[in-house]
Amino acid sequence: MNIKKALTPKDVEEVRPGLFIKSFPKNPDTIEYRQVHPLVWDGKWRLKNQIKIRDIFMIALIITLYLVGVKYIRFYEEVNADPRAFCKNVSILNTGEVTHEDSSTIPINFGKNEWDLP
Secondary structure, three states, rough: OOOOHHHOOOOOEEEEEOOOEEEEEEEOOEEEEEEEOOOOOOEEEEEOOOHHHHHHHHHHHHHHHHHHHHHHHHHHHHHOOHHHHHHHOOOOOOOOOOOOOOOOOOOOOOOOOOOOOO
16 A cells, blocks of 8 residues: 555545645534644645644653663663672661560650661
8 A cells, every 4th residue: 555645634625725624523413624734635745734842842751751761670670680789788777786676666765876877
């Protein structure tokens, strides 16, 4: 199938040169008309008025989201490949002794240096 023939819209008529309308029958009594910009008309490419700033913004947004997603995928692959090697340099805050082993209640009077961060 010819690509130009496939991209030529159906139910479109050229009212005057450069003005194309398409009919959208909502119900049998009324027909709604809208202006369209066909990509191909009479076997000729019509690239004018096809790309807008909104389209460029959406393409940039999709590419940005893709690149951010790839970054997260690489991070999680690195973590899952060898978790011990990845967590080797992770420091734990307050590595002192456990003073309150009963975790079902919150202690009321804390020691002076118990919650100090290094």
